[in-house]
Amino acid sequence: MSTPLSTHLKRLEAESIHILREVASEFKNPVMLYSIGKDSSVMLHLAMKAFYPAKPPFPLLHVDTTWKFREMIRFRDETAKRLGVDLIVHVNEDGVRRGVSPVASGSNVHTQVMKTEGLRQALDKYGFDAAFGGARRDEEKSRAKERVFSFRSENHAWDPRNQRPELWSLYNTRIRPGESIRVFPLSNWTELDVWQYILAEDIPVVPLYFADVRPVVERDGALIMRDDERLPLNPDETPELRRVRFRTLGCYPLTGAIESDATSLEDIIAEMLASTTSERQGRLIDSDEAGSMEKKKREGYF
Amino acid sequence: MSQLFATAPSTAALADAVSRKTLLRFITCGSVDDGKSTLIGRLLYDTKLIFDDQLAAIEKDSKKYGTTGPGIDLALLVDGLEAEREQGITIDVAYRYFATDKRTFIVADTPGHEQYTRNMATGASTADLAVILIDARKGVLTQTRRHSFICSLLGIRHVVVAVNKIDLVGYSHVVFAEIEQAYREFAARLNFASITTIPMSALTGANVTAPSTDLPWYRGPTLLQHLEGVEVEADRRAQPMRFPVQWVNRPNLDFRGFAGTLASGQVRPGDEVTVAASGRSTRIARIVTMDGDLDLAEAGDSVTLTLEDEVDIARGDVLAPAASRPEVANQFAANIIWMEQEPLIPGRSYLLKLATRTTPATVTALKYKIDVNTLDQLAAKTLKLNEIAEVNVETSSALAFDPYAENRETGAFILIDRETNGTAAAGMVLHGLRRATNIHRHASTVDRAARSALKRQKPAVLWFTGLSASGKSTVANLVEQKLAVRGQHTMLLDGDNVRFGLNKDLGFTDADRVENVRRVGEVAKLFVESGTLVLCCFISPFEAERRMVRDLVGEGEFVEIFVDTPLETCIARDPKGLYRRALAGEIPNFTGVSSPYEAPKNAELVLRTADAPIDALADRVIDALIARGLIEN
Structure with missing residues (x-):
């Protein structure tokens, strides 16, 4: 712990801890979706706090698309070891066999097969009845209307027109066998809250969030880091070394870097306050069509 | 006007501002025509919370769905679901976030039509303040009364009456004064601690975040100034301590902690506490957190308590001071809002969740339903979607509660349909029923x-x-x-x-x-x-x-x-x-x-x-x- 929390961060923290405990109390087999990013880091930190001195009574699940930055995978394994928590890694092997990749199949198919279908496979395989996700309502318009406890049918589908009313901090956790609930403890946090909390609580994050000299190519206005040899270069492309960092982390061929000199958490916060673009702008998968996130979520995307 | 985070301040100034920052949760009530979504879009836009890529997206959408003619339709920023954008209405509760250097804000943006009463109640349940929009051309309408009543019912104590579209009545002071008087006369029947009336135009931005030269007769704060300064924290810390036990923490045989969120009051190591249902008393030993033990925990804090004695305590129990305990009964009177298509049937069994306790319950008497537009009391045999009533509730086992007016956390409950698992109703406890406490079961010898x-x-x-x-x-x-x-x-x-x-x-x-x-x-x-x-x-x-x-x-x-x-x-x-x-x-x-x-x-x-x-x-x-x-x- 480094600095005392502001009133508003304390209230957000307490609300999230309440949500985490409520799930542990009322579900038989919960899991925490761990995507290695800053939001997951905060969510995991809150889980460590919620159940202290016990460990969180649920495992972490990472749906690995096999195209994450290598630094993310290293950070994931180190984090699980450092905190002594169970980590399940699931890969959609069927997708791998079919050769699905962001390069060969495009972002839509890759995301659908390796993320959405991979997630469904893992949830079915282990029979999880509740899954925590680090999504925030300020990220995207359709998320703004999603409940903290978001009901999913047996087919993992979300029906935005038929959501349960959610009042006070009284969460309806009742489900039938096969149905499940996605739970978003960070619903009321903003990107700024997340960074200020990481700063105040001294929470480790993947180094890719900090500026460094990295090999990138510019494609359709986005700076793509060539993390390994699998990303083919166009004839006219040569990776150039630029000082960049990432605001969000995903599959490396689908995640745009920004030019930045921010090497500390303080720098990141200052840079964000001056920024004129939203964090999801770096995500190439959201902008395919209007309402694209709502559509993906109805199909079971987190 | 306050300094917004338009440019990056120094790190030291930032840290200082951040540590003092408080949180205000408010709700906006009004229909599409009142300009509600436009108002929220305006607040986000003026506080620089709209990013370039989002602006580009809504500029594109404005051409497709926009209803404000040429230019950007700010309402499209907040109408999230595809159906809403197509129909130009706001169906569901949406939560929005913005911040100034004084406060961070969570806005519940809720639909105004009568068929969405449940959505409005949902947004109001976590709000400390309501912004009620009135179209200056139309004045106080039936829906204004309905919105105000629901806010009052859900325990909101502070109201801002935003007299919007003041530009369309020539910035008239007379029109504004008439609306203010009409509203205050009506609201005298409701339970508000403060009412603030502000003339504004969400479309032009007048008096939303910046004062307007077109309103020289108005000397009060802009909407944002008021939201930044208004004191709403009903002092939950001063109320009697309530700690609903959420989770029993037993990592090993040497540690037995009770985790939960303090609903009200304060607690310190050494304090004597009583388990409300059983009446067993003990003392607080430690307040355990990952950052070290605390000397004090206050309303809203999520903590883990250990006790000096081995007392039988489970999830759903409530810890309270012996001298000021919550009521413990299996019958109480309550207001409920019906939220399901399937109507309420008195006598039918539902699940009731209050704080961390879930128990079967039935509505034993439907005393009357309330016409949300006139506040008249009407006789009723059942309750349909969006209808509000005063009822008696009987639970299958006794539970600890407080009147909702005294404690929102231990006086609120939901009813869950046992067949569909849907959230069927939201309820607010009025008071315990005497007959529950005076009738005791007689144990017969031949059993x-x-x-x-x-x-x-x-x-x-x-x-x-x-x-x-x-x-x-x-x-x-x-x-x-x-x-x-x-x-x-x-x-x-x-x-x-x-x-x-x-x-x-x-x-x-x-x-x-x-x-x-x-x-x-x-x-x-x-x-x-x-x-x-x-x-x-x-x-x-x-x-x-x-x-x-x-x-x-x-x-x-x-x-x-x-x-x-x-x-x-x-x-x-x-x-x-x-x-x-x-x-x-x-x-x-x-x-x-x-x-x-x-x-x-x-x-x-x-x-x-x-x-x-x-x-x-x-x-x-x-x-x-x-x-x-x-x-x-």
Whole structure:
């Protein structure tokens, strides 16, 4: 712990801890979706706090698309070891066999097969009845209307027109066998809250969030880091070394870097306050069509 | 006007500002036409919370869906779901976030139409303040009264009346003053601590975040200034301590902690606390957190407490000071808002969740419903979606609560439909009911075990359910004969027969059918207490009521027997000529014809009368009773 929390961060923290405990109390087999990013880091930190001195009574699940930055995978394994928590890694092997990749199949198919279908496979395989996700309502318009406890049918589908009313901090956790609930403890946090909390609580994050000299190519206005040899270069492309960092982390061929000199958490916060673009702008998968996130979520995307 | 985070401040200034920052949760009420979404879009836009890529997206959308002519339609920023954008309405509650250097804000943006009352109540439940929009051209309307009433009902104490579109009435002071007076006259009937009236134009931005030169007669704050400065923290810390236990933390044999969120008050190590339901007292030993033990925890903090003594405590218990405990009762009066398509039926069993406790509950009396537009009290037998009523609630076990007006955390509850698992109602406790505390069960010396031992049998309810003419009474009659031959003590309650006496005041509406089954269930329970095997033949079309009777008696004492005969066969049999008359429209609410039958999903026994002779079916019932150990072979 480094600095005392502001009133508003304390209230957000307490609300999230309440949500985490409520799930542990009322579900038989919960899991925490761990995507290695800053939001997951905060969510995991809150889980460590919620159940202290016990460990969180649920495992972490990472749906690995096999195209994450290598630094993310290293950070994931180190984090699980450092905190002594169970980590399940699931890969959609069927997708791998079919050769699905962001390069060969495009972002839509890759995301659908390796993320959405991979997630469904893992949830079915282990029979999880509740899954925590680090999504925030300020990220995207359709998320703004999603409940903290978001009901999913047996087919993992979300029906935005038929959501349960959610009042006070009284969460309806009742489900039938096969149905499940996605739970978003960070619903009321903003990107700024997340960074200020990481700063105040001294929470480790993947180094890719900090500026460094990295090999990138510019494609359709986005700076793509060539993390390994699998990303083919166009004839006219040569990776150039630029000082960049990432605001969000995903599959490396689908995640745009920004030019930045921010090497500390303080720098990141200052840079964000001056920024004129939203964090999801770096995500190439959201902008395919209007309402694209709502559509993906109805199909079971987190 | 406050300094916004338009440019990056120095790190030191940032850290300082951040540590003092407070949080305000508010709700905006009004319909599309009042400019509600435009107002929120304006707040986000003026506080620089709209990013370039989002702006580009809505510029594109403005051409497709926009309703404000050329230029950007700020409302599109907040209308998230595709259907809303297409229809130009706001269906669901959306939460929005923005910050200045003084406060961070969470805005619940809720729909204004009457059919979305439940969504508005949802947004209001977590809000400390309401911004109620009034179109300056229209003044105080029915919907203004409705929005204000719901906010007051949900315990919001501070209101801003935003008189919007003031530009369209020529920035008239007279119009503004008339609206303000009309609103204050009406709101005197409600429970608000403060009302602030502000003239503004969300479209032009006047008085939203910046004052306007077009309103020289107005000297008050802009909306944002008011939101930044208003004091809303009803001092939850000064109220008596309430700690609903959420999770028992037992990592090893040496540690036993009780985790939860402090609903009100403060707690320190050494404080004496009482478990509200059992009355057992002990002292707080430690307040445990990952950052080290605390000397003090306050309302809103999520902590883990350890106690000095080994006291039996589980999730759902409430810790409180011995001197000011919550009420503990199984009956209370409450206001409820109905939230499901399926109407409320008094007597039906629901699950009630209050703080961390979940227990079966029924609405025992519907005192009156409230017309949300006029606040008139109306007589009612059921409650439909979005209707509000005062009711009496009975829970199957006693629970600890406070009146909602005194404590939002320990006075609020939801009702959950046991069939669909949907959230059926939101409730606010008014007060405990005296009769619950003054009636105590009398324990008799000759108990049910003694009575059933005398009869050499275990008592049970054999519940025959099925369509009219399915053969329930025929099978049950034969089963009773066979039991009598075996020397068993039995009683048969028949649907038609009880309607000549016990239930002769009841008809066949859904509400009366529920009451019919409830009374029969209570009578069957009395026979079970006497050690008798009770055979009940009732159509009992609803799963919820069959479950209610099941819950009345003990585990293993309810045997549900579904007499499964196809409707066509029943119609063909028609021994009393009822189907003929029902199909001709002469009998309303006839099960299978004009009223639904919910077939049991988990009956202990299913008898298909089409497949086997009656005698064989009766023998199957006897075999089932032997298999369950209710009678001897």
